[in-house]
Amino acid sequence: MEGATPPSGTAGDANLPILIIGSGSTGLALAQGLRKAGIACTVFEKNDSHHRERDWNMGLHWGAPVLKSLIPEEWWRRIQSVQVDPHVPTKEQDTLNWLRGDTGETMAAFTFGPFYRLRRSKLRDLLSQGLNIEYDKHLESISYAQDHQAVTAHFADGTAATGSMLVGADGARSSTRQVLLGPDMGAINRIPYAATFVQQKFTKEQALYLRKFHPLFLACAHPSNNFAFFGMHDAADPDDPSSWTFFFYISWKSSLEEQEATKDWTDAQRLAQQKELAKAFCDPWKSAYEWTPDDASVWYLGLTDWDPGRPGHRWDNYHGLVTMVGDAVHPMTYQRGQGLNHSVTDAGKLRDALIKIEEGGDRQRLVSGFEDEMIQRGGLEVRDGTANTMLLHDWEKVKQSPLFTKGMKKSET
Template sequence: MISHAKIPFVVFETEPENAQRARDWNFGIHWSVPLLQDLMPPELFAKLASTRVDPHRPVQPSETLRFLNGATGIEIGAAFIPHLYRVQRSKLRALLAEGIPIQYDKAISTISYTEDGSTVAAHFEDGTTVSGTILIGADGTRSKVRNLLLGEEKAALDRLEYAALWVQAKYTAEQVKYLRSGHPLFLACCHPLGYFGWLGTHSAPDQDVPEEWVMNCYISYKEPIAEQEKCKKWPNEGNLGEVKALAELCFAEPFKSAFGWLGDEQEVWYSPLTQWDPSLPEHQWDNHSGRVTLAGDAAHPMTYQRGQGANFAIKDSLELVNHIGSFLDSETKGRKEAVRVYEQETKERAGEEVRLSYQNTEMVHVWEKVLQSPIMKHGLNPTS
């Protein structure tokens, strides 16, 4: 923790301890790496490299995310990313959990507030209640805390007319070598027909056994919400057939092979895109005199084609530590003011990125606009 911030806390996790999710994710931490270093004890930050998707490859001063023409395989642009850590979600969570108090299997059901304005209480589905000074809802894209603060209608995710077919798969050693030949971490493509493709490494546990590695790839595209409702009901074989046919008919290498080599039992996830802008007037929540607030994906779910979600969550964490620490250390600055300042900065900063990420998602699916998209113009850097 930051040396000056002596903040007592407890983390309540909805999932049971050691829960195994059907899907694990990976994401890039880049401009927020120095912020994360400020937040983590030095001995834990020293282990950050171990959480990477390929921990055997040395950390590079910078990486290049190449963008290909999805139909021809010819490079059309690139984004340069300094001090990138491409990490597995499960590994990073395990590292961050070391040495901190976590209570597992604690699903929140309601929130209550004392009349004197001093404390907030979280009531859990198991019948227990815990009271404290501030409750921070950092419970993900479909946040229950956001729901409790705003009601289901206002807290509901904004459904977008884009969807993706996701795959995490193993291949033969030779196939893995080929799929990583364009870049060992990731490769993207924009297709003249309006598709966006991604191919990357998800897990490389043993550098000598590439057939046990997991590759991560998806194809996203514009799709009306009415059509999404139909596609959500498809069986897995329908999704698998769709993504394999799409790659075979439309895509150049290595995306064609990444999907074409999938086995008959390979699981494919259909995933409509969503967002939620915390800066909109209708999305302003009552923080009950600074007793409850939101952070991370609970506060600002955004599309992922510009790779900003985790970095903005880390920025939220640093801001919370600084503002909460400031009121604990001050005789004049109160909790209400500290949380107000945090929320004002977070809503403005993250709201802008939610909108920019959506603009980027739109543009990378329109061939004539790809080269003017935010990721091509700004890379993965924040714009403010």
């Protein structure tokens, strides 16, 4: 059983750092919040470099005040530079138009704000500054001091690190979660939906045409029971539309059997499938796929979730020595743009709990209380997110989806 190995850390070790597993947006935001509070921490990343993973973009809206509280004030003034188009000022209120996928008619319009569309790589660059980050560190096991005052992370390269607490922030396929709950209970849950993502540049004329539908992003549901997204990913040079990169996909209901049967498909096969689906769509999707070269790089993703509120999913936090945040504990589907908002909220609430622990508060009570709230809030959003995905891919029930009934607002517990 994990945790049975005697640790190297004991209560005699003074000023042990918080160990954060994972250098995604959540782990880095937490680390910055601790740094701001004067609490030592070290971040461990399984990849061997900072930008090895794919890049995508994320919506930040109701979680923005929490992220602002975690970072230096002058950094928040740079948040505009982290957006997919830093040259389009963030509006206090913006409108997301949700289209009917075959005709282009507006089905609904959601007004909310301020809304930030952030590039993941740029956000990570901002949040990585000034931190102690160790790369090529894949978590294999965790052990705990007998006096409940220290925790040790053991990595695949044979090294170990001891801290006052360990926080798993290592994403949807979290190694921390599997260490704490075992490979079965801790495994990601696959659901019968899939998408293939395209990031593509176009000619000046094509780019200007595609962008006229919305400067940042659009979504649509199609009577064929498919859902689609189209948006800006990178507009570094506002005067050169041919340099802009767009990000788009069509998602569809895909059985686990189909996912398994097509797991070895090439990029060309994935793109050909998307192009065939796009023929029935309105613009900008139809033209964007027609104009995308057949040999373009794409990436495919079978959708997943993991509900922390399910029976058997509550982990032992070993007297408050170990916990999880973000996608490690509530990975959710992405069609309603809630993931980053919940993840930075986790980071803010755990930061608050750790400050109280530093001030002498009871660690087990504070960590368990933090987890109770996160599991309730995040678990509800996981369930809402999966229900939303199912309903968005069922034309007869689209208007019952949380995206339609709640817009981008947080699910209320």
